[in-house]
Amino acid sequence: MLLTQTTTPEDVKALNRAELPQLCSEIRHAILESSAAVGGHVAPNLGVVELTVALHRVFNSPTDKIVFDVSHQTYAHKALTGRAYTYIDPERYGEASGFANPDESEHDLFAMGHTSTSISLGCGLAHARDLAGDTYNVITVIGDGSLSGGLAFEGFNNAAELDSNLIIIVNDNDQSIAENHGGLYRNLAELRASNGTCERNVFRAMGLDYRYLDAGNDVLALVDALQELRDVDRPIVLHVSTAKGKGFEPAQSDPEHWHHVGPFDMATGRKLCPGHPSEPAPRTYADITGEALSAAIERDPQVVGITAATPYIMGF
Ligand SMILES: Cc1ncc(C[n+]2csc(CCOP(=O)(O)OP(=O)(O)O)c2C)c(N)n1
Incomplete structure (x- = not known):
């Protein structure tokens, strides 16, 4: 297994180019198996396996700074920065946080969970680098869904005035x-x-x-594209098209309901009851909230439900 020997970004660089697709497939499998047992952000993470491997192939984290927006899609990044155990050792499934966490690793720069912050964080890192006379790359990875948050526009606005390196990767899975x-x-x-x-x-x-x-799930195409951007002397957007849920049919065909899930059966995709895998998934607070709000809306059309772009988490 490549993944057990590929524990750092240096190890990713030491592989043959031809081995990168196999590394991606092993990471994808490990994310699926561990998430099936303990739940997780399945669809977002499956979509960025190739992008993450390419990032660690081309850039030198933690000298180069990589910021993942929201950071719910950092499983492959964690696997390649010393934390593969949490995806490949059933005894340690769920041990690493589901989000970036600076207490866990020097490769996780910020603790976050809100959308739309990464470009502004990247601008700050780039300014700090320039003030200190350093020359490392600053890379931010933001999903299309997180682009509509106002702070993302503030980040773009400031980025345009930077006279130095900032690579903004827009991970566009159209969802x-x-x-x-x-x-x-x-x-x-x-x-x-x-x-x-x-x-x-x-x-x-x-x-x-x-x-x-366009080939956002082709690791070799991504490596080539990133290689060209390495050490670029200006702010630049790399817009990549990826498939949310890539490689797991239930998640790819219904990415909304596979954005984040509890335990599930890998063969069928059926959701399972946490701690009691033989029982079906129980009704959740979201189900109950959704039912109560739907009933209220039916009684009174002036009732409005507002979500943070998370309708299914509210039970709708
Ligand atoms: C400020 C804020 N609003 C809403 C959310 C809920 N939320 C989490 S991820 C996300 C967007 C997911 O889409 P995208 O950025 O495209 O990433 P993907 O999961 O598709 O890879 C949203 C709205 C949040 N975390 N923070």
């Missing part, structure tokens, strides 16, 4: 937790459909350089 909403997403769709070449381009309009890569 937030639920479906995306808003004008921004029309432009992302146009960009995907035109292979990044359409005239209207929100990122260029904000003053940033821009590249597009």
Whole structure:
């Protein structure tokens, strides 16, 4: 097994290029097996396995700074930075936090869980680097769903004035937790459909350089694209198209309900009762909240439910 011997970013660099797809497949399998046992952010993590392997192949974390927005998609990153045990050893499943955690590793720069913060954090890191006269790369990874949060726009706005390296990777799987909403997403769709070449381009309009890569789940294509951006002397967006839930049919065909799940049966995708795998999943607070709110809305059409773009977590 490659994954047991590939515990650091240096190990990822020591592999043959031809071994990278196998490493990805082992990481994907480990994420699925461990999540089936203890639950997890299945669909987001399956979609960025190749991107994460490519990042650690090309960049030198923790000297180069990699910031994952929300950080719910950091399982492969954790596996490649000394924490594979939490995905491959059944005795230690669930031991690492589900989010980035600086107490766990020097490769996790911030404790977070809110969307839309990574670009501003990246700007801060880039300014700090420039003030200190350092030259490392700063890379931020943000999902399309998290782009609509206001702080992301603040980050783009500030990034455009940076006169130095900042690589903003937009991980576009055409899905937030639920479906995306808003004008921004029309432009992302146009960009995907035109292979990044359409005239209207929100990122260029904000003053940033821009590249597009359609093959966002092809580890070798990602390595090549990132290699070209390494040590770039300006802020640049790399827009990559990925598949949420990649490699696990139930998650790929229903990414909303596989954004985060409790334990499940890997063969069928059936959700299981935590601690009692032979029983079906119990009704949750979300189910009860959703039922109560739906009944209230039916009684009175003026009742409105507001969520943080998380309708199913509210039981809808
Ligand atoms: C401020 C804030 N609002 C809402 C949420 C709930 N939330 C978590 S991840 C997410 C977006 C997920 O979509 P995306 O960024 O595209 O990542 P993906 O899971 O698709 O990879 C949302 C809305 C949050 N964590 N923080």
